[in-house]
Amino acid sequence: MGGGVPDPDGRDGTPAYGYVAQTEGVDASGHQGSVAWSARWTSGVKWAYVKATEGTYSTNPYVAQQHNGSYGIGMIRGSYHFATPDTTGGATQADCFLDHGGDWPRDGRTLPGTLDIEWNPYGAACYGTSQSGMAGWIRDVLNQGKARTGRDAVIYTATDWWKPREAVRRAPHRPREIATRVSSAVLPRSSLARMRRR
Numbered sequence: 001m002g003g004g005v006p007d008p009d010g011r012d013g014t015p016a017y018g019y020v021a022q023t024e025g026v027d028a029s030g031h032q033g034s035v036a037w038s039a040r041w042t043s044g045v046k047w048a049y050v051k052a053t054e055g056t057y058s059t060n061p062y063v064a065q066q067h068n069g070s071y072g073i074g075m076i077r078g079s080y081h082f083a084t085p086d087t088t089g090g091a092t093q094a095d096c097f098l099d100h101g102g103d104w105p106r107d108g109r110t111l112p113g114t115l116d117i118e119w120n121p122y123g124a125a126c127y128g129t130s131q132s133g134m135a136g137w138i139r140d141v142l143n144q145g146k147a148r149t150g151r152d153a154v155i156y157t158a159t160d161w162w163k164p165r166e167a168v169r170r171a172p173h174r175p176r177e178i179a180t181r182v183s184s185a186v187l188p189r190s191s192l193a194r195m196r197r198r
Contacts, residue, residue, distance in 0.1 A: 023046045024043075024044045024046060024047075026040060026045050027049050027050075027051070028050045028051070028066045028070075029051035030061055030062055030063075032062070034062060035048075035066055037069040037070050040073075040075075041073045041075065046074075047075050047077065048070035049077070049111070050063055050070070050078070051063075051079070051082060051116075052067075052080065052101030053081045053101065053102065054082040054084060055082075055084035055087040055088060055096075056087065056096040060100075060101065063100065064101070067079060077111065078110060078111030078112065079097075079101050079114070080113070080115070081093060081094075081097035081102055082116045084122070085137045086120075086124075086127040086128050086129065090136075090137040090138065090141035090144065091143070091144040093141060094142075094145045094148070098113070104151050112151050112152060113145055113153045114155070115141050115142070115153055115154070115156065117138065117155060117156070117161075118158045119161050125161070
């Protein structure tokens with residue numbers, strides 16, 4: 001597969017084609033409330049990721065307005081789940097996400113559901129789990145999501161959280177979106193990376 005297709009990652013972390021035009025996007029959550037999507041569209045925003053859930057204890061009360069409003073104005077949209085592996089099992093959190101705004105319609109303008117797994121804002125960096133436990137938890141989320149939607153999810157993470165966790169990195173192969181803002185970085189070859197060079 002991929003024969004004759006240039007390697008988009010280039011060599012040794014150096015992009016193959018230099019800079020490309022970037023499309024402005026936003027991350028919306030319950031903190032933003034109802035979003036004025038027409039104003040965002042006019043300002044150049046063309047896509048949105050909406051936080052639907054966190055663990056199984058928090059749902060975004062504005063998810064319908066944010067998800068449907070961005071789509072209605074013409075944006076590409078997607079939704080994400082903020083993982084808290086120390087609170088409930090992976091399949092349980094996947095079900096919560098899919099039941100509260102994380103569903104994936106096959107409409108050509110909705111991005112796959114995203115698992116946001118990164119630094120724990122509430123405690124231990126790896127949520128008090130072993131590396132193999134974390135890898136299993138991620139596998140459970142991804143497998144449950146695929147079983148219900150027929151679609152692979154995207155993993156959103158931070159390079160400095162993901163790289164030291166060898167067992168986690170060996171979790172099921174899925175596209176990853178790497179959160180980074182550096183002048184150079186070594187990213188996994190399968191990454192969907194948003195990188196701003198300074």
